[in-house]
Every structure is written in structure tokens, then in C-alpha cells.
Amino acid sequence: MTNPVDTLVIGGGLLGSAVAYYLARAGSSVLLVEKDQINRQASGQNAGSLHFQLEYRMIENGIESARKAAEAMPLHLHAQQAWAGLEAELGTSLGVAQHGGFMVAETPQQVERLGQKVALEQASGLVTSLLDGDEVRRRAPYLGPSVLAAAFCPSEGKADPRRCSLAYANAAVRLGARLRTTSAVAAIARVANGWAVTLDDGSVHRAATIVIAAGAWSGRVAQMAGTVLPVSPVGLTMTATARSPSLIKHLVQHAGRRLSMKQTVEGNVLIGGGWPARLHHEGGLIDLERKPELLLTSLAGNMAAAAAVVPGVAHLPVLRVWTGMTALIADQLPLIGEVPRAPGAFIATGGSAFTLGPTYARVLADQVLGKPAAFDVSRYDPKRFGSLTFA
Numbered sequence: 001m002t003n004p005v006d007t008l009v010i011g012g013g014l015l016g017s018a019v020a021y022y023l024a025r026a027g028s029s030v031l032l033v034e035k036d037q038i039n040r041q042a043s044g045q046n047a048g049s050l051h052f053q054l055e056y057r058m059i060e061n062g063i064e065s066a067r068k069a070a071e072a073m074p075l076h077l078h079a080q081q082a083w084a085g086l087e088a089e090l091g092t093s094l095g096v097a098q099h100g101g102f103m104v105a106e107t108p109q110q111v112e113r114l115g116q117k118v119a120l121e122q123a124s125g126l127v128t129s130l131l132d133g134d135e136v137r138r139r140a141p142y143l144g145p146s147v148l149a150a151a152f153c154p155s156e157g158k159a160d161p162r163r164c165s166l167a168y169a170n171a172a173v174r175l176g177a178r179l180r181t182t183s184a185v186a187a188i189a190r191v192a193n194g195w196a197v198t199l200d201d202g203s204v205h206r207a208a209t210i211v212i213a214a215g216a217w218s219g220r221v222a223q224m225a226g227t228v229l230p231v232s233p234v235g236l237t238m239t240a241t242a243r244s245p246s247l248i249k250h251l252v253q254h255a256g257r258r259l260s261m262k263q264t265v266e267g268n269v270l271i272g273g274g275w276p277a278r279l280h281h282e283g284g285l286i287d288l289e290r291k292p293e294l295l296l297t298s299l300a301g302n303m304a305a306a307a308a309v310v311p312g313v314a315h316l317p318v319l320r321v322w323t324g325m326t327a328l329i330a331d332q333l334p335l336i337g338e339v340p341r342a343p344g345a346f347i348a349t350g351g352s353a354f355t356l357g358p359t360y361a362r363v364l365a366d367q368v369l370g371k372p373a374a375f376d377v378s379r380y381d382p383k384r385f386g387s388l389t390f391a
């Protein structure tokens with residue numbers, strides 16, 4: 001048994017590292033436990049898109065589900081400011097570039113959907129505008145003739161996923177947080193004045209509060225703390241092309257197909273946007289320890305969508321394709337807050353938690369510290385799923 005800490009954070013992705021930093025900055029004693037290495041999972045494998053518009057997956061099922069997804073817009077508004085100041089805050093380069101993002105439409109139906117989406121976003125306070133094809137190509141000449149219109153959000157862009165969690169974790173350590181990598185949480189028990197967390201080496205660590213920031217594993221870790229939450233693991237596909245001269249200046253997404261594109265400072269074009277990868281199963285259950293299987297149909301579909309919108313990428317050789325796992329919540333909104341029937345256990349997961357990661361982390365850290373929220377976060381409260389846990 002080690003000395004108790006104020007907070008034990010489970011998971012060393014962007015969320016866990018960022019929560020550890022914000023708590024340590026407020027003077028809390030923090031132990032962060034990661035079963036692998038920092039940034040090895042979704043936070044280091046993602047596309048690095050900073051997308052503040054409603055994503056394709058949020059609008060593909062019509063305006064009503066888009067309206068529901070727009071309930072997360074206060075988080076998007078906070079995140080666009082948070083990223084703008086993050087490099088200065090952490091004192092290091094994170095590859096943040098917010099040169100704007102287009103969500104393109106190639107059919108009249110997609111143009112109509114974009115119009116509804118932009119109206120919804122503007123009503124929620126996001127700066128977006130609907131541009132016709134000529135204006136879009138004037139601003140982004142690399143976009144092809146099939147683009148009829150696009151929604152433009154000037155604050156969108158990219159950051160480098162290889163750097164962000166590490167920058168947060170390093171900053172947390174500088175402030176006194178302790179990290180334990182290659183240490184998996186194996187059991188969680190409620191004890192007097194807090195929690196006892198057992199690691200896979202048998203060591204037991206006491207904490208007044210715990211934070212579950214375990215990405216796709218968050219539902220399983222919540223079960224260790226005695227709570228059922230609807231966290232679904234999802235497998236996704238990413239592709240990087242070989243380096244090429246500067247071509248794509250913005251983030252590019254699509255209103256009618258799964259697509260996100262951007263170019264790194266090194267010149268690689270990153271292509272993703274939600275194409276599935278197949279999760280493995282073991283004994284009938286999803287096996288979270290195996291990397292999702294690449295689906296050639298996803299790769300082909302993703303490349304076709306990319307080349308249709310940006311013809312200049314059609315000739316670029318593919319350098320690397322990979323898969324990763326992320327977490328979605330049943331109602332598309334994130335889970336941020338105290339876990340139902342587990343006082344002192346907090347969780348943050350779900351949705352685009354790279355873009356929204358710094359914001360989720362600040363919101364959650366404030367809750368752990370008992371500080372009032374900077375804006376209304378009640379819609380993301382895990383207690384909305386409290387009825388799933390009976391005792």
C-alpha cells in the first residue's frame with residue numbers, strides 16, 4: 001500500500017495526461033497509471049483534426065440527430081479557444097495550425113444539408129458560413145470541380161497527435177504528478193474516504209478521487225468501479241501519403257461521405273474521416289487488446305472520396321495505413337463528470353476527444369476540484385445513464 005494521493009488518473013492518453021496536468025497545476029497530488037506507454041492508443045493514432053463544425057457522423061442521420069449533437073457545441077466553442085492558447089500554456093510546439101476548415105458538398109442534397117447544419121451551428125454561436133463552389137475554389141484552389149459548395153469554419157485546423165499527450169504529461173510531471181506506465185489497473189474498490197486501486201503487479205494505491213480516462217476501455221474500467229456506462233469501442237482507419245509539396249492548406253471534411261484530409265508540415269497528406277476497421281472478438285466479446293483489422297473496402301472508399309474532392313492527391317503514393325480504436329457514447333454526447341453510484345469516481349470519454357480533449361480535461365478537473373463549471377455541462381453528466389446501474 002502506497003501513500004494516498006488526491007487523485008489517481010487511469011489512462012495516459014490526451015485526456016488522462018491533460019487532467020493530470022490541470023489537477024497538478026491546482027496543487028493536487030496526482031498519480032497517473034497507464035497500462036502501456038503515454039500516447040500509445042487513440043490519442044497518438046488519430047488524424048489530428050481540430051474540427052469544430054458538426055461532423056459527418058452527426059449530420060448523416062438528418063437534422064434531428066444533428067440537433068442532438070449540437071448540444072455539445074459549448075464544448076466546441078471552448079475548444080477552439082483552448083487550442084489557440086495551448087502551445088503558450090504548455091510552453092512547447094504542438095503543431096497547432098488553425099487556418100480554417102471546409103466541409104464540402106458534391107450534390108444538391110448535400111448542399112441543402114450543409115445549409116441546415118450551418119444554420120444550427122450559427123444559432124449555437126459557432127462562426128461558420130456557406131460558400132458556393134467558385135468562392136470555395138478561390139480560397140482553396142486544390143479542391144476539385146465536383147465541389148458545389150462548402151461550409152467554412154475559420155478556427156478549424158490541425159494539431160500533431162504525436163506531441164500533445166506527451167506535452168501534457170511532461171507538464172504534469174514538472175508540477176509534481178507521478179506517472180506509472182506499463183501498469184494496468186486490475187481492480188477498483190470503494191474504501192473509507194476514497195478508492196483503492198489495484199495494479200496488475202499487485203500493488204494497491206489509495207486515492208480520494210479517481211479519474212477514468214481510459215478511452216475505448218473506459219466502459220470496462222467503469223465496471224471495475226461498479227458502474228455500467230454505454231461506452232462503445234469503435235475501430236477506425238487512417239492513411240498517410242508520401243510527402244509532397246504544400247498542397248492542402250486547410251482541414252477538409254465532407255458533408256455526404258466519410259472524409260477528413262489535411263497536410264502535415266512535413267508534407268504527408270493524412271486521410272481519414274471515420275472509415276471503419278473491424279474489431280476482433282475473443283469468446284464472443286470484443287477484444288480490446290488487439291488492434292482492429294484493416295478493411296480494404298474502407299481503404300478503397302476513403303481514397304476514392306479523397307481523390308474526388310482533391311484531385312491532386314490521386315497520384316500520391318500511400319506511405320502507411322493504420323487502424324486505431326476510439327470510444328463513442330450511445331447518445332453521441334460525451335461523458336464528463338462523476339460516475340453514477342460511485343461518488344469520487346469521475347470519467348471523461350466519448351466523441352472527438354482529440355479536438356475536445358483539452359476542454360473535457362478542464363471541465364473534469366474543475367469537477368474533481370469541486371469548482372463551479374465555466375459553462376453549463378449538465379448535458380454531458382454520466383448520471384443520465386444512472387438507470388443502467390442497479391446497485
Ligand SMILES: Cc1cc2nc3c(=O)[nH]c(=O)nc-3n(C[C@H](O)[C@H](O)[C@H](O)COP(=O)(O)OP(=O)(O)OC[C@H]3O[C@@H](n4cnc5c(N)ncnc54)[C@H](O)[C@@H]3O)c2cc1C
Pocket residue numbers: 010011012013014015016033034035036037038039040041042043044045046047048049050051183184185186213214215216217221236237238272323324325326327348349350351352353354355356357
Ligand atoms: C484513427 C482515429 C482517428 C481519429 N481522428 C480524430 C481527429 O482527427 N480528431 C479528433 O478530435 N478525434 C479523433 N479521434 C478520436 C480521438 O483520438 C480520441 O477521442 C481521443 O484520443 C481519446 O483520448 P483518450 O485519452 O480518452 O483515449 P486514449 O488515447 O485511447 O487513451 C486511453 C489510455 O487508457 C489506457 N488504459 C486503458 N485501460 C487501462 C487500464 N486498465 N489501466 C491503465 N491504463 C489503461 C490505454 O492504454 C490508453 O493509453 C480519432 C480516433 C482514431 C482511433
